[in-house]
Amino acid sequence: MKKTYFMTSVFLGFVMSLMFxxxxxxxxxxxxxxxxxxxxxxxxxxRTEKKVEVAPASVxxxxxxxxxxxxxxxxxxxxxxxxxxxVRRGKGLMDTLAFITLRGAPKSxxxxxxxxxxxxxxxxxxxxxxxxFFPEDLDKVEVVKGPFSSLYGGYAMxxxxxxxxxxxxxxxxxLKTGYGSSFDRGDAMDDLKRVYISYGDKxxxxxxxxxxxGRHDTNGYPSNFVISSSPPPAGISGYERTYDRYGNxxxxxxxxxxxxxxxxxxxxxxQYEFDKNTKLRLTFMRNRYEYNYDKxxxxxxxxxxGEPVYYPREKYxxxxxxxxxxxxYALNFETLLLNKIKTELNVSYLDTEEDWYVSVGSKAKxxxxxxxxxxxxxxxxxxxxxxxxxxxxxxxxxIFSNQILTxxxxxxxxxxxxxxxxxxxxxxxxSTVSLKYQSKGKTRTFAFYIQDEIALRDNLTVYVGFRQDxxxxxxxxxxxxxxxxxxxxxxxxxxxAFSPKFAVVYKPFKETVLRxxxxxxxxxxxxxxxxxTWTSSWTGITYAGxxxxxxxxxxxxxxxxxQKLWKGAKVSLTYFHNYFDDLIYRKTVNATYQQYINVGKAxxxxxxxxxxxxxxFGLRLFANLTYTDSEVKENKAKPETEGKRLTYTPLWMGxxxxxxxxxxxxxxxxxxxxxxxxxxxxxxxxxxxxxGSYDEYFVVDVRASYQINKWMTLSVSGDNIFDRDxxxxxxxxxxxxxxxxxxxx
Numbered sequence: 220m221k222k223t224y225f226m227t228s229v230f231l232g233f234v235m236s237l238m239f240x241x242x243x244x245x246x247x248x249x250x251x252x253x254x255x256x257x258x259x260x261x262x263x264x265x266r267t268e269k270k271v272e273v274a275p276a277s278v279x280x281x282x283x284x285x286x287x288x289x290x291x292x293x294x295x296x297x298x299x300x301x302x303x304x305x306v307r308r309g310k311g312l313m314d315t316l317a318f319i320t321l322r323g324a325p326k327s328x329x330x331x332x333x334x335x336x337x338x339x340x341x342x343x344x345x346x347x348x349x350x351x352f353f354p355e356d357l358d359k360v361e362v363v364k365g366p367f368s369s370l371y372g373g374y375a376m377x378x379x380x381x382x383x384x385x386x387x388x389x390x391x392x393x394l395k396t397g398y399g400s401s402f403d404r405g406d407a408m409d410d411l412k413r414v415y416i417s418y419g420d421k422x423x424x425x426x427x428x429x430x431x432x433g434r435h436d437t438n439g440y441p442s443n444f445v446i447s448s449s450p451p452p453a454g455i456s457g458y459e460r461t462y463d464r465y466g467n468x469x470x471x472x473x474x475x476x477x478x479x480x481x482x483x484x485x486x487x488x489x490q491y492e493f494d495k496n497t498k499l500r501l502t503f504m505r506n507r508y509e510y511n512y513d514k515x516x517x518x519x520x521x522x523x524x525g526e527p528v529y530y531p532r533e534k535y536x537x538x539x540x541x542x543x544x545x546x547x548y549a550l551n552f553e554t555l556l557l558n559k560i561k562t563e564l565n566v567s568y569l570d571t572e573e574d575w576y577v578s579v580g581s582k583a584k585x586x587x588x589x590x591x592x593x594x595x596x597x598x599x600x601x602x603x604x605x606x607x608x609x610x611x612x613x614x615x616x617x618i619f620s621n622q623i624l625t626x627x628x629x630x631x632x633x634x635x636x637x638x639x640x641x642x643x644x645x646x647x648x649x650s651t652v653s654l655k656y657q658s659k660g661k662t663r664t665f666a667f668y669i670q671d672e673i674a675l676r677d678n679l680t681v682y683v684g685f686r687q688d689x690x691x692x693x694x695x696x697x698x699x700x701x702x703x704x705x706x707x708x709x710x711x712x713x714x715x716a717f718s719p720k721f722a723v724v725y726k727p728f729k730e731t732v733l734r735x736x737x738x739x740x741x742x743x744x745x746x747x748x749x750x751x752t753w754t755s756s757w758t759g760i761t762y763a764g765x766x767x768x769x770x771x772x773x774x775x776x777x778x779x780x781x782q783k784l785w786k787g788a789k790v791s792l793t794y795f796h797n798y799f800d801d802l803i804y805r806k807t808v809n810a811t812y813q814q815y816i817n818v819g820k821a822x823x824x825x826x827x828x829x830x831x832x833x834x835x836f837g838l839r840l841f842a843n844l845t846y847t848d849s850e851v852k853e854n855k856a857k858p859e860t861e862g863k864r865l866t867y868t869p870l871w872m873g874x875x876x877x878x879x880x881x882x883x884x885x886x887x888x889x890x891x892x893x894x895x896x897x898x899x900x901x902x903x904x905x906x907x908x909x910x911g912s913y914d915e916y917f918v919v920d921v922r923a924s925y926q927i928n929k930w931m932t933l934s935v936s937g938d939n940i941f942d943r944d945x946x947x948x949x950x951x952x953x954x955x956x957x958x959x960x961x962x963x964x
Contacts, residue, residue, distance in 0.1 A: 227944040254811055263333075263361040263381040265672065265682070266370055266625050267561075275682045275722035276367075276378075277303070277827065279791050281360040283385065288887050288961070290922045290934050291354045292413065292435070294382055295319055300874040300889050301922075302363050302827040302843035303793075304380075307780060307867075308949030310433055310442040311408045313480040314512055315541065319350055321364050322795055323823040323847035324377030324773070329742055331367070331375035334382040335502065337549055337567045340374045342605045342633035342662070343574070344747040351506025353433035355393060355415050358385035364827075365795065366740035366775045367941060368718035372629060372666050373743040376799075377552055386427050386490055386500070387419030392964055393431075397934075401440065409477070411437040413959065428860035429488040441516060442949040444536055444910045445471050448558075451530045454924055455521040464761070464904035464912040471910075472530060473517040475538040482508035496555035502547070509542035512784055514585065533584050539577025539598065539645060543574070546570045561615040568608050575602040578646050587644045594652040598645030605635035605746075607640035621674040624686075629666035635746040635800035643789035650694045653700075658764075660695040660709070660750040662742065663773040664688055670720075678726040685719040690743050695766050696751045702754050709750065709766040710948035716741040716770050730783035734793075737776040741801025744768040748803055748815055762805070763814040767817045774798045779827075796824040820853035821865055845872040851900070860900045869894040883926040892917045898948070907946075915944040930964045 259282070264274040271278050279301045291297050295317060298304050308317040318327035328345035331338065339347050360382050367375040395415040402405035419430035447470045451458055459471040484507070507957055515536035519528040529536055549567040556562050566654040582588060582596035613627035636659035638649040670684030693710030720738030727733065744765075752763040779793030804820025825847035832840045849865035864870075876889030895915040907914045919941055924934035935958050942954035 225615055260282075260362070260742070261361050262383075263379055264363045265670070265940070266613060267623065267672075272781065273724050273897050274363075275678065275680070275724050275734065275736060277364045277734070277791075279304075279362040279416055281362075283358050286354055286357055288880065288885055290887070290924065290936055290955075293317075293349060294352045294354050295349050297354055297357070297360050298362065298380070299891060300841070300843075300876060301362055302829050302845050302872075302874070304362060304871060305869065305893075307947060309437075309951060310478065310949040311952045312350070312437055312482070313408075313439055313442065313478045313506075314544075314949070315348060318346060319380055320867065321377035321380070322797065322827075322942070323825060323849055323865065323868045324797070325476045325865050327376065327775075328745070329376040329771075330369055331373075331379045333379065333551065334384075334547075335384055335551070336381065336565050336611070337547060337569070338374075338631070339569075339611060339636075340518075341569075341571065341574075341805070342607045343373060343603050343635040343637070345745045346812055348508075348545075348574075350482040350508030350543065351381075351545070353415055353431065353484055354386045355395065355417065355433065356431055358383050358702070364793075364929065365736060365777055366718075366720065366738040366773055368688075368716070368740035369720035369738055370668055370670060372664065372686060372688050372718070373667075373690075373716075373741060374769070376740040376742055376771075376797075384486070384488070384502075385419075385429070386488060387421055387429055391417075392962075393417045394962040395959055396733075396779045397957055399936075399955060401952070402954040402956065405440050405477070405956035406942070407939070408480075408881055408952060409436065411955075411957060413957075419593075419940075425492050427490045427492075427647060429486070431486045432483065434481065434483035437479065438513075439480055439510075440950075440952070441474035441476060442478050442748040443475040443512075444471060444950070445473040445475065445515075445517075445536050446470065446910060447531075451519060451528070452521050452726075454460065455519050455528050455530055457517075457528075458523050459518070462843040462906050462909045464899075464906050466906040469909075472519055473515060475534055476512040476515040478510060478512055480508065480510045482506070495555070496561075498553050500551040502551075505545070505548040506547075507542070507544045509540065512538050513541035525831055529585075530597055534579060534581055537579045537583055537585065539579050539600075540648065541576030541835070544572040545574075545575045546572065556614075559616065562615045563615075565611045565613075565808065566609070568606065570606045571604055573602055573604060575648060575810040576599055577601075577642070577645055579665075580642075582627070582630070583645045587646045592643075594641035597654075597656050599639050600640045600642055600648045600651065601637065601639045603635055603637040605633070607631060607633045620943075623672040624669070626669040627667075627670070627791065629664070629668065629688075633662045633746065637751070639886060651922055654698075655704075656699050656753060657753060658697045658746075658750045660692060660746045660766075662690065662692045662743065662746065662749075664690050676791030679722045682720070682722040682724075683751050685717065686918040688716045688741070688743075690714045690716070690770070692746075692749055692766060694746070695764075696871070697750055697764075699753055704754075704761075707752065712744075712766050714769055716743075716772070728911050729733045732781040733779070734781075735776070735778040737748065740773045741770040743770050744803070761812050761882075763812065765815045768803060768815060769801050769817050772800045774800075787835075789831050791827075791829045792828045794825075795827070796822075798822055802854075804854055804856040815857060818853070818855040819851065821849065823847055823849040823865065837879055839878040840889045841877070842875040844875065846870065854900075857900065861903045863900060864897060866897050866900055869896040885922075887918065890917060890919045908944070910946060911948055912946045913948060914951075916943055916945040916951070918943050930962055932961045932963070934959050934961065 259271040364378040373405040391588040396411040415433040419429035421960035422428040492498040550566045588597040639656040639826040643650045646798040666688040668686035691713040693711035722736035754761045774799040777795040781791040799821040801817040829843035879886040
């Protein structure tokens with residue numbers, strides 16, 4: 220650990236000396252004239268362009284300039300310092316369970332995630348997987364908090380995050396390459412290599428195009444551990460006493476090896492502007508990732524011989540690989556009908572070719588499986604190809620002199636098909652032998668939405684809107700080969716959801732903005748909720764989906780104020796209250812059958828507070844705090860959870876930091892705090908600092924960059940620079956550094 224603190228001190232000393240050196244401020248003479256900042260514009264809050272300060276919701280916009288200042292490696296890292304936003308990435312790039320949630324709406328299935336209006340919530344489970352996307356492609360990110368099903372339909376319970384990519388206005392070529400590692404090898408992502416290249420141009424003021432490619436590679440670090448309930452027998456040493464997240468005594472025997480990872484992504488966009496009001500844009504994105512593990516590490520050894528020991532057997536030290544390949548095709552067309560009605564058509568097709576992982580069987584060995592091993596005991600690969608076709612047609616029409624009417628129609632069709640196949644060699648996902656399990660199904664949604672924006676006075680605007688969704692599921696099928704009662708086929712089912720919303724924005728004074736809203740939102744049942752049914756060979760219990768599930772619903776209101784103080788200072792405060800109904804829980808029907816049903820009610824309430832101070836010489840200070848009190852109000856499937864906190868919902872979150880940009884130098888430092896949160900619905904997982912726990916933590920990240928010349932910039936960054944040890948189920952990354960050279964011309 221001495222090495223870690225020494226390296227951290229050197230790194231901090233370097234950054235701080237740059238920040239406070241007089242030479243920093245003498246690199247380039249600053250212009251004396253003060254340039255008035257252009258107002259930030261948000262589209263996601265109303266589906267039309269609106270100044271952020273008068274949007275009918277709590278909105279945060281991360282501009283391209285801020286993205287470049289933060290130097291993020293992943294697109295979700297862009298959101299790390301925003302109030303009310305929880306970004307979970309438990310083991311760095313390698314975390315396939317990374318998610319984004321807003322305002323205490325637990326799990327990513329209850330927050331709508333989009334890119335250029337393309338829905339990213341996947342058809343199978345409604346969650347998101349962010350591997351293979353690169354922040355250099357982004358122009359800005361819009362975060363709109365609160366229920367927004369009135370405009371966007373399902374998933375928008377906590378709010379909407381819209382990643383908006385850039386289109387060039389002139390020729391631009393970007394080349395980036397970087398390398399980094401942990402300060403103490405094996406403590407964070409080792410040998411992290413990053414490359415990004417893009418080319419864009421606009422020709423004859425009509426045709427523009429953009430193409431980019433990016434890739435990450437890392438040798439990872441040990442993040443998964445081998446834990447036993449009982450110690451090894453006499454004659455074996457090297458184990459350590461530890462605990463599980465419930466406080467039960469356990470024994471640490473080893474780890475599953477360095478969690479290696481690579482991902483890449485290609486983006487191709489082309490746009491043609493017929494005239495100032497009419498344009499057509501085509502987009503293609505292909506994203507891939509794959510993870511695996513090198514040789515596992517046993518901490519045990521034979522006391523007599525000193526030889527390593529895998530106790531109780533090698534299988535417990537093995538974790539299989541996994542990966543995903545996804546293609547996105549999109550078309551956007553905008554025009555002005557009758558010289559008055561702005562019309563926008565969005566069509567997209569999300570095609571996940573592969574979404575797979577390998578589960579290791581009981582007879583698996585480090586080298587594979589011994590010859591003659593029954594594939595049932597070697598392992599299996601699970602793969603869920605899935606797709607979603609979406610069409611959205613929107614019209615925006617000014618009415619009289621004080622109203623804007625936005626209305627349109629929506630269609631989405633989803634399909635997912637999970638197959639599990641036995642393997643002859645668990646180390647080769649292509650060595651499939653026979654079908655073990657299959658479940659599949661389809662869903663379809665039609666919707667109509669309308670919103671009326673009414674300016675009652677120059678300083679008072681009211682928003683009234685609603686959306687009606689009609690949802691259907693069909694072709695449900697489950698087959699657990701060789702198990703009695705399978706295959707199963709399910710009848711079709713249909714549901715509907717009505718989502719109204721009312722909001723008001725009032726500016727009683729020039730420097731004061733008041734907001735309030737009340738609305739309803741919903742989350743549709745996914746193919747996983749509806750049809751994922753299987754019977755445990757160990758317990759004989761059937762865990763069943765339910766094709767008759769209704770959508771989860773939310774009624775929420777909020778009220779907030781944004782106040783400009785003295786020059787460059789601004790403070791904001793928002794109170795929110797959410798009422799969840801028809802939450803889906805698994806009910807024990809009898810000793811051998813459990814099924815998802817709509818039985819839950821929950822309530823969350825909280826406060827988002829923020830402060831920032833900008834100075835003329837390029838410095839911005841900021842701090843924000845989010846408090847979210849949550850409680851399960853009713854759960855007929857499991858009454859003992861009533862009165863407990865919602866899972867995946869920390870009580871406190873906060874950020875404090877500074878941004879500085881002057882001349883050729885820029886700096887960014889942020890301290891991020893996350894309170895402990897529960898994954899157990901009885902809140903019994905109270906033990907911290909152990910494998911499987913979700914710990915309280917405060918980490919500090921820093922970025923520093925220097926523009927060497929007109930085209931070239933060198934940046935250095937440090938994550939978790941004080942080497943905070945904590946777990947987000949997995950062991951979270953320790954202190955690490957990364958250096959990157961960027962060429963732009």
